[in-house]
Amino acid sequence: MTDATLSFEEAMDKYDPVLGFEVHVELNTKTKMFSSAPNVFGDEPNTNVNEVDLGMPGVLPVVNKTAIESSIKIGLALNCKIAEKCRFARKNYFYPDTPKNFQTSQYDEPIAYDGYLDIELSDGTVFRVEIERAHMEEDAGKLTHMGGATGRIQGADYSLVDYNRSGVPLVEIVTKPIEGAGSRAPELAKAYVAAVREIVKNLGVSDAKMERGNVRCDANVSLRPHGRERFGIRSETKNVNSLRAVEHAVRYEIQRHAAVLDSGEPVIQETRHWHEDTRTTTSGRAKSDADDYRYFPEPDLVPITASREWVEELRATLPEPPAARRKRLQADWGYSDLEFRDVVNAGVMDEIEETIAAGATATVARKWWMGEIVGRAKNADVDPGQLGVNPATIVELNKMVEDGKINNKMASEVLDGVLAGEGTPAEIVGKRGLAVVSDDGPLLEAIDAALAAQPGVADKIRGGKIQAIGAIVGAVMKATRGQADAGRVKELILERLGVEG
Amino acid sequence: MTENNELIRLSAAALAEKLAAREITAVEVTQAYLDRIAAVDGKVHAFLHVNADEALAVAAEVDAIRAAGGAAAEELHVLAGVPIAVKDLIVTIGQPTTAGSKILEGWHSPYDATVVERLRAAKMPILGKTNLDEFAMGSSTEHSAYGPTHNPWDLDRIPGGSGGGSAAAVAAFEAPLALGTDTGGSIRQPGAVTGTVGVKPTYGGVSRYGAIAMASSLDQIGPVSRTVLDSALLHQVIGGHDPRDSTSLPDPLEDLVAAARTGNVEGMKIGIIKELHGEGYQAGVENRFNESLELLKGAGAEIVEVSCPNFKYALGAYYLIMPSEASSNLAKFDGVRYGLRVLPEQGPLTIERVMGATRAAGFGDEVKRRIILGTYALSAGYYDAYYGSAQKVRTLIQRDFDAAFEKADVLISPTAPTTAFKLGEKLNDPLAMYLNDVATIPANMAGVPGLSLPGGLADEDGLPVGIQLLAPARQDARLYRVGAVLESLLEAQWGGPLLDKAPSLTATSAAAAASSHGGSH
Numbered sequence A: 001m002t003d004a005t006l007s008f009e010e011a012m013d014k015y016d017p018v019l020g021f022e023v024h025v026e027l028n029t030k031t032k033m034f035s036s037a038p039n040v041f042g043d044e045p046n047t048n049v050n051e052v053d054l055g056m057p058g059v060l061p062v063v064n065k066t067a068i069e070s071s072i073k074i075g076l077a078l079n080c081k082i083a084e085k086c087r088f089a090r091k092n093y094f095y096p097d098t099p100k101n102f103q104t105s106q107y108d109e110p111i112a113y114d115g116y117l118d119i120e121l122s123d124g125t126v127f128r129v130e131i132e133r134a135h136m137e138e139d140a141g142k143l144t145h146m147g148g149a150t151g152r153i154q155g156a157d158y159s160l161v162d163y164n165r166s167g168v169p170l171v172e173i174v175t176k177p178i179e180g181a182g183s184r185a186p187e188l189a190k191a192y193v194a195a196v197r198e199i200v201k202n203l204g205v206s207d208a209k210m211e212r213g214n215v216r217c218d219a220n221v222s223l224r225p226h227g228r229e230r231f232g233i234r235s236e237t238k239n240v241n242s243l244r245a246v247e248h249a250v251r252y253e254i255q256r257h258a259a260v261l262d263s264g265e266p267v268i269q270e271t272r273h274w275h276e277d278t279r280t281t282t283s284g285r286a287k288s289d290a291d292d293y294r295y296f297p298e299p300d301l302v303p304i305t306a307s308r309e310w311v312e313e314l315r316a317t318l319p320e321p322p323a324a325r326r327k328r329l330q331a332d333w334g335y336s337d338l339e340f341r342d343v344v345n346a347g348v349m350d351e352i353e354e355t356i357a358a359g360a361t362a363t364v365a366r367k368w369w370m371g372e373i374v375g376r377a378k379n380a381d382v383d384p385g386q387l388g389v390n391p392a393t394i395v396e397l398n399k400m401v402e403d404g405k406i407n408n409k410m411a412s413e414v415l416d417g418v419l420a421g422e423g424t425p426a427e428i429v430g431k432r433g434l435a436v437v438s439d440d441g442p443l444l445e446a447i448d449a450a451l452a453a454q455p456g457v458a459d460k461i462r463g464g465k466i467q468a469i470g471a472i473v474g475a476v477m478k479a480t481r482g483q484a485d486a487g488r489v490k491e492l493i494l495e496r497l498g499v500e501g
Numbered sequence B: 001m002t003e004n005n006e007l008i009r010l011s012a013a014a015l016a017e018k019l020a021a022r023e024i025t026a027v028e029v030t031q032a033y034l035d036r037i038a039a040v041d042g043k044v045h046a047f048l049h050v051n052a053d054e055a056l057a058v059a060a061e062v063d064a065i066r067a068a069g070g071a072a073a074e075e076l077h078v079l080a081g082v083p084i085a086v087k088d089l090i091v092t093i094g095q096p097t098t099a100g101s102k103i104l105e106g107w108h109s110p111y112d113a114t115v116v117e118r119l120r121a122a123k124m125p126i127l128g129k130t131n132l133d134e135f136a137m138g139s140s141t142e143h144s145a146y147g148p149t150h151n152p153w154d155l156d157r158i159p160g161g162s163g164g165g166s167a168a169a170v171a172a173f174e175a176p177l178a179l180g181t182d183t184g185g186s187i188r189q190p191g192a193v194t195g196t197v198g199v200k201p202t203y204g205g206v207s208r209y210g211a212i213a214m215a216s217s218l219d220q221i222g223p224v225s226r227t228v229l230d231s232a233l234l235h236q237v238i239g240g241h242d243p244r245d246s247t248s249l250p251d252p253l254e255d256l257v258a259a260a261r262t263g264n265v266e267g268m269k270i271g272i273i274k275e276l277h278g279e280g281y282q283a284g285v286e287n288r289f290n291e292s293l294e295l296l297k298g299a300g301a302e303i304v305e306v307s308c309p310n311f312k313y314a315l316g317a318y319y320l321i322m323p324s325e326a327s328s329n330l331a332k333f334d335g336v337r338y339g340l341r342v343l344p345e346q347g348p349l350t351i352e353r354v355m356g357a358t359r360a361a362g363f364g365d366e367v368k369r370r371i372i373l374g375t376y377a378l379s380a381g382y383y384d385a386y387y388g389s390a391q392k393v394r395t396l397i398q399r400d401f402d403a404a405f406e407k408a409d410v411l412i413s414p415t416a417p418t419t420a421f422k423l424g425e426k427l428n429d430p431l432a433m434y435l436n437d438v439a440t441i442p443a444n445m446a447g448v449p450g451l452s453l454p455g456g457l458a459d460e461d462g463l464p465v466g467i468q469l470l471a472p473a474r475q476d477a478r479l480y481r482v483g484a485v486l487e488s489l490l491e492a493q494w495g496g497p498l499l500d501k502a503p504s505l506t507a508t509s510a511a512a513a514a515s516s517h518g519g520s521h
Helices: A008-014 A065-077 A182-203 A243-262 A308-316 A322-333 A337-346 A349-357 A362-380 A391-402 A408-419 A425-432 A440-453 A455-462 A466-479 A486-497 B003-009 B012-020 B026-044 B052-068 B070-074 B114-121 B164-171 B188-194 B228-238 B256-261 B283-298 B309-332 B351-362 B365-377 B384-407 B430-437 B441-446 B476-494 B509-520
Strands: A015-026 A089-092 A102-105 A112-120 A126-138 A142-146 A158-162 A169-175 A215-225 A235-240 A270-275 A280-286 B047-050 B084-087 B126-130 B177-181 B197-200 B221-225 B269-273 B302-306 B410-414 B450-457 B464-470
Touching (some): A102 A126, A126 A182, A182 A243, A243 A270, A243 A280, A322 A337, A322 A362, A362 A408, A455 A466, A455 A486, B003 B026, B026 B047, B084 B114, B164 B221, B177 B228, B188 B197, B269 B384, B283 B464, B283 B476, B302 B384, B309 B384, B309 B441, B365 B384
Parallel strands (some): B269 B302
Antiparallel strands (some): A112 A126, A215 A235
């Protein structure tokens, strides 16, 4: 069943959107939040666990100090206040991905609170998003439901559980309600999550790969008629795991809410699931504020105290803020304002930085990312960084072009091969036989044939009309299936005809 | 008395001396205890599991090291080769751990509790695992899913709880030492009713890692023994910081053994807690308590009276905090990863229903009662009134202790209001059962240490009475200093240890077996 939607324009005409985000950031600490097991997800299931992660009888948690440091750094980068003393609580609920049947999480005493983040939109407008809190918690295990058609627990024959992720440290960043974004709401949503991702990546506290779930976004959307102060009823779209999806999900929910409100029905407060294939959401669990998790302070942990000295020490280690970094990078790379904004809006600033670090010039890096990769990512409907191009590939391709081994057209073809998983650029060039023909022998053969086929053109060139050479070059390129170096072909033709170039 | 009977009646300190002098071997001692268990545990039922092979192997290793001499022998711990029993709430590799519950029947822990690691490091042979009320919830050991333990003084009576198994094992000479856990009195009250010594250390003084949690903010592991010095020796083995327990104190352990050996109360102020004696306390308990005060006075202590007005709220607050924490701590027993798994008899096999069926079948009534109480107390809308208020009471109790310890160096009270009651007597009256802990609970609520030692036999029933000493947090040494003095004064009066007056379980075996059957079922 698909929900009715209004067009985005009509929705905006009638309603004012209010947003809110909960972004979960997985920290890249060596060990887990409360145990000494390795914080590595994706290995063989249930291998990166110890008795604490499995919730064995008698175990106790111990807080990971590095996770606290990372959380404080995130709080500082989000311009938050850092609590001098805070505690963990237990969130009690029965579910088999949570081995203790409670999650250890901060509740009413977050480590960081009252911050903000200034978000620059594509046209340079700056929008301030207020941060309510950033708190620490542990991740749950991963359930895989087998036998059902949908991969959901309903209808499954059985479920498998992998506790490798159980106890991975998380920081959840919660915004205050975001008002006044209007029709920029979807764009702001994407830019906000991009900004958070950029911050945690630059801090080095998270691998920050959305496709791996290192950064996960729950997007809250509600609508209210223009001019009304009271918020409408919100939906919470869970696990929107790419920047493009964040934008699309917010846009879709605005359109869906508008249709519900237009029909005179109340919006249901619920969790929605995002479907990337259809770019729609479907109803999940009904969620009310009355969900009773029976929170109480975690008695197995002592309060965390963050002395002001420690906080200032950590503040001193923070990398430059994103705005300053952009200014520096633009100057270093020599891009115009417009070029740089395009790069930022395309979401490839980090990728260009990495490509330059790998040995490309700023111009070459921009040419590849903006000219080749962004378009492909758009066609594939993924963020450019998720397409699978690594900086070394670009450097290698560019070197082949500069060395005259292949031309630009071939390089583009090789890139397609790399993305199709056919191998490294060198392997693909070999496999596809894509080398610029630089041996004069085959070229001279083709030139002689072309001159013999077009004696009139040959005469014109001999007579000094050198611009006529294009017809012969074209024939040679055709004969060599584009593998000849056009410059060298030109030289050889003139040499053959005894004409000074 | 046979030679082996003499061995089992020695204190741990005496055994340690004879082992070090190579007058006896650890294998002899361990075998003597295993024989005793075989002879009397059918009546007492202190043990849920006997660990004979491993205990003898550890004993043999100690003997081999001693026989070889040299540095390795020199480095042996003072208690090396002295056997010990472990409450079955504490996890052990190589033996089952049940917590006295069907829900963990057959479960083997993949790891050792920190205290068990320390026993192993000291090379103390572990005789086995002792009975307890299910998940340590009870004051009589009658709530064990594996049947009650019987009091060696009168097999028709309760051995206290929840650590009735450890106390009865020590009282019946089935072990010289045992480990207990104390959440509201589960070490001290069994000590009182079995005529043994039990200590609840300062909260954080002994690592809780590997003790199956009932109420995390109240639980504490501690020693169970026949003498004050023996408890000090064991406390010294298990105490001290553990990085795996965040609530473990960083302080280095005081020399508790020295405190017990150099007991002295001269000039000390000992405070009687006005609210913890008199009305509601059995006359024979009150008489023995007053005698102890006179003895301490005679040894140079000054007896003062202190008032702790908020102690009257302690029991009520305890029965909110303890079940609240327990309801959450016991949520992990759901049949998904370990232990019992029961499928619903009919209807769909959803995970919620499997968890429900498992918990319905696996937990006993008292555990369910506390889970329901705690779940209710933590519910939205009730949290402030129940859990929140109880935490405030806790602060008030701490302040009462602070004020009392300004007037007195240690406090003193009877450990339990009565002597051991009959098995079955209070089983269907939870409130009457809970009242047993009225004198022991305040220490858990405030985190202060407490020690119970035998104070004699009550006039009316000839059963043991316990005297409780309480000290400020981190001042556990004071308990041993005062306890050792009182113990020696009392023993001088009795002409030997109180346990000498306990019935010989082997001599009256036929009668005891008959009465135990009559009393418990």
